[in-house]
Amino acid sequence: MNHKLSLALAAALAAASPGLVMAQAEQAADSAVEPVSGNPFFVASNLPYQAPRFDLIKDEHYQPALERGMAEQRAEVTAIAANPEAPSFQNTIVALEKTGTLLNRTAAVFGNLAGAHTNPEIQKVQATLAPKFAAHQDAIVLDGKLFARIKSLYDQRDSLDLDAESKRLLERYHTDFIRAGANLSDADKETLKAMNAELASLATTFSQNVLKEVNDSAVLVDDIKLLDGLSDQAITAAAASAKEAGHEGKYLIALQNTSGQPPLTNLTNRELRKKIMAASLVRGTRGNEWDNTAIVAKVARLRAERAKLLGYDTHAQYVLEDETAGTVEAVNKLLSDLAPAAVANARKEAAEMQAIIDAEGGDFQLEAADWAFYADKVRQQKYAFDEAQLKPYFEINNVLEKGVFYAAGQLYGLSFKERKDIPVYHPDVRVWEVFEADGSKLGLFYGDFYARPSKRGGAWMNAYVPQNGLTGTQPVVANHQNIPKPADGQPTLMTFDEVTTMFHEFGHALHGLFSDVKYPQFAGTSVPRDFVEYPSQVNEMWATWPSILANYAKHHETGEPIPQALLDKVLAAEQYGQGHATTEYLAAAMLDQAIHQQVAGNVATDTLAFEAKALEAAGLDYPPVPPRYRSAYFSHIMGGYSAGYYAYLWSEVLDAESVEWFKENGGLKRENGDHFRKTLLSRGGSADAMQIFRDFRGRDPEVGPLLKRRGLEAKPDSE
Numbered sequence: 001m002n003h004k005l006s007l008a009l010a011a012a013l014a015a016a017s018p019g020l021v022m023a024q025a026e027q028a029a030d031s032a033v034e035p036v037s038g039n040p041f042f043v044a045s046n047l048p049y050q051a052p053r054f055d056l057i058k059d060e061h062y063q064p065a066l067e068r069g070m071a072e073q074r075a076e077v078t079a080i081a082a083n084p085e086a087p088s089f090q091n092t093i094v095a096l097e098k099t100g101t102l103l104n105r106t107a108a109v110f111g112n113l114a115g116a117h118t119n120p121e122i123q124k125v126q127a128t129l130a131p132k133f134a135a136h137q138d139a140i141v142l143d144g145k146l147f148a149r150i151k152s153l154y155d156q157r158d159s160l161d162l163d164a165e166s167k168r169l170l171e172r173y174h175t176d177f178i179r180a181g182a183n184l185s186d187a188d189k190e191t192l193k194a195m196n197a198e199l200a201s202l203a204t205t206f207s208q209n210v211l212k213e214v215n216d217s218a219v220l221v222d223d224i225k226l227l228d229g230l231s232d233q234a235i236t237a238a239a240a241s242a243k244e245a246g247h248e249g250k251y252l253i254a255l256q257n258t259s260g261q262p263p264l265t266n267l268t269n270r271e272l273r274k275k276i277m278a279a280s281l282v283r284g285t286r287g288n289e290w291d292n293t294a295i296v297a298k299v300a301r302l303r304a305e306r307a308k309l310l311g312y313d314t315h316a317q318y319v320l321e322d323e324t325a326g327t328v329e330a331v332n333k334l335l336s337d338l339a340p341a342a343v344a345n346a347r348k349e350a351a352e353m354q355a356i357i358d359a360e361g362g363d364f365q366l367e368a369a370d371w372a373f374y375a376d377k378v379r380q381q382k383y384a385f386d387e388a389q390l391k392p393y394f395e396i397n398n399v400l401e402k403g404v405f406y407a408a409g410q411l412y413g414l415s416f417k418e419r420k421d422i423p424v425y426h427p428d429v430r431v432w433e434v435f436e437a438d439g440s441k442l443g444l445f446y447g448d449f450y451a452r453p454s455k456r457g458g459a460w461m462n463a464y465v466p467q468n469g470l471t472g473t474q475p476v477v478a479n480h481q482n483i484p485k486p487a488d489g490q491p492t493l494m495t496f497d498e499v500t501t502m503f504h505e506f507g508h509a510l511h512g513l514f515s516d517v518k519y520p521q522f523a524g525t526s527v528p529r530d531f532v533e534y535p536s537q538v539n540e541m542w543a544t545w546p547s548i549l550a551n552y553a554k555h556h557e558t559g560e561p562i563p564q565a566l567l568d569k570v571l572a573a574e575q576y577g578q579g580h581a582t583t584e585y586l587a588a589a590m591l592d593q594a595i596h597q598q599v600a601g602n603v604a605t606d607t608l609a610f611e612a613k614a615l616e617a618a619g620l621d622y623p624p625v626p627p628r629y630r631s632a633y634f635s636h637i638m639g640g641y642s643a644g645y646y647a648y649l650w651s652e653v654l655d656a657e658s659v660e661w662f663k664e665n666g667g668l669k670r671e672n673g674d675h676f677r678k679t680l681l682s683r684g685g686s687a688d689a690m691q692i693f694r695d696f697r698g699r700d701p702e703v704g705p706l707l708k709r710r711g712l713e714a715k716p717d718s719e
């Protein structure tokens with residue numbers, strides 16, 4: 001029984017949302033049995049580290065394994081609740097931690113494949129099982145006899161002689177059960193169950209609509225002349241996509257899930273840019289079968305009503321109580337404090353671009369569709385380089401092995417050996433075994449880096465097998481990205497953004513790999529949502545650390561290191577565009593809060609009107625910079641990040657502080673890595689998140705380093 005697993009499976013069944021670090025599934029140490037026939041999930045994998053048997057797993061195995069897994073866990077939990085012995089920590093809490101082996105084993109694979117490599121059959125299982133899983137969870141947390149045992153232990157927690165992690169586990173169970181409705185009357189419990197089942201179904205439909213809309217909204221171009229500005233590689237890819245979609249001889253521009261679209265940086269044809277931007281922004285609002293506007297309104301209403309039932313003013317209040325932020329007020333303050341400076345910076349950036357448009361004799365005002373194109377021009381003028389100059393230095397194998405892995409070697413002493421014998425679910429997926437400095441085994445790492453139509457947008461990490469101190473199980477983790485796959489025989493040359501993302505996701509992977517906790521509940525990334533992005537953001541700092549960069553940023557043909565002058569420009573240019581980046585992020589984060597700070601009985605039914613009003617009220621209604629996600633394709637708010645999209649910024653406060661710490665202490669050194677690992681990365685959720693931060697940093701976090709990084713500081717004379 002594992003509340004983080006519950007979140008993970010719920011998200012999985014609703015097609016996990018972008019950016020979500022899918023949490024952990026418990027894994028018991030069954031003795032390995034060769035699964036020669038039948039359903040491979042029914043026995044523990046006999047592969048190294050209990051790696052999933054992707055060579056045996058077929059789509060038809062998921063539903064029976066998930067259903068049997070739920071039935072088994074239900075029986076295990078019922079037995080714990082009915083135990084005639086007086087409740088003890090062992091026979092109740094630890095016993096709960098050990099339930100659900102089959103369910104967890106299956107859900108960890110299903111949950112990730114539903115995002116990484118889905119198909120109509122998997123989608124059907126998601127839709128069928130989402131309400132059943134919600135009911136399964138409810139049956140456990142709303143079991144009155146079980147809660148009575150947990151409560152009696154909780155009430156005597158100080159006299160049970162528990163170590164700190166065990167005491168925290170008991171408190172966690174008590175809190176989770178209460179937050180899930182354990183204290184409600186029987187009638188209210190029934191109402192809650194119906195709400196949860198409906199919400200689960202709506203979330204599944206929403207996510208499936210998002211994927212169908214993003215594919216259906218790809219822009220078809222007849223004439224290659226219109227693609228002026230795109231690289232040959234991008235044009236080849238667009239031709240291949242069109243052919244695959246049955247439009248041979250034409251060009252299909254695929255969309256990604258954010259409002260902004262990468263080809264807008266390069267396309268010189270303004271009409272085509274406008275067409276792509278418009279197609280991006282109307283996703284989910286077109287009145288077709290995949291329209292999500294009514295679903296957003298309905299989910300907001302149900303969540304507000306559920307929050308009220310549980311004794312909260314709003315869904316946001318309910319969510320934030322359990323985060324390090326703590327309150328709605330704290331989050332609103334962070335967002336609204338930064339909004340004016342962010343928009344002012346964005347307007348400054350727009351003025352520079354407008355000057356270029358005017359100088360070129362363009363008789364128009366800068367619009368959202370023009371932003372990336374002219375931002376690139378400013379970048380070229382100011383820093384005199386463009387992305388195309390950079391990409392030859394970012395070949396994927398160099399970035400991964402001589403960058404990401406090399407940094408982990410320097411900081412933590414890790415080494416990596418590719419394992420071609422471990423089965424994978426798609427030929428693009430690669431597997432590495434990870435070793436400690438002394439040669440001992442640490443875990444397995446899967447890399448699934450290329451985009452494909454069966455994969456949802458964004459980048460994420462997941463754990464197929466979490467570390468488990470009860471069983472001695474070592475972690476199996478994976479990273480996912482959406483890097484366009486080059487034509488056969490061509491090298492994969494990455495953008496600087498993709499490079500940074502690779503370091504970021506590997507930061508999550510390290511959090512999973514270094515986990516050294518007793519209870520699977522607390523393993524790896526099982527930390528508050530507004531803390532989980534922090535270690536991964538810290539790992540981004542090594543992407544531009546001089547000695548790391550020198551090691552991996554080499555021209556893929558000549559082997560020449562990236563020229564120092566180009567490098568200096570890249571680093572300077574990193575600071576450029578923060579007005580836009582912060583504004584689009586804040587707009588989405590604030591929209592998420594607005595939707596979830598609505599009070600039951602007064603929830604908007606017109607999603608688009610509500611969105612417009614909310615952006616205006618926050619001062620973030622600046623049309624050239626639309627929210628990074630609009631309501632109808634904002635997958636985060638349907639999955640595990642509802643009322644939690646602010647978390648990236650909250651985490652960044654801690655990240656910026658930690659980067660300062662590394663710099664103050666000599667940067668890239670084993671002893672610094674070891675300190676970060678020991679005080680923070682190894683501890684998962686086994687202690688209070690802010691205490692873990694303090695143990696690493698030596699004090700409470702301050703917001704200064706973040707403001708400096710994002711160019712949001714007060715002017716020096718007003719300090």
Ligand SMILES: [Zn+2]
Nearest residue numbers: 019508533536
């Ligand atoms: Zn992340």
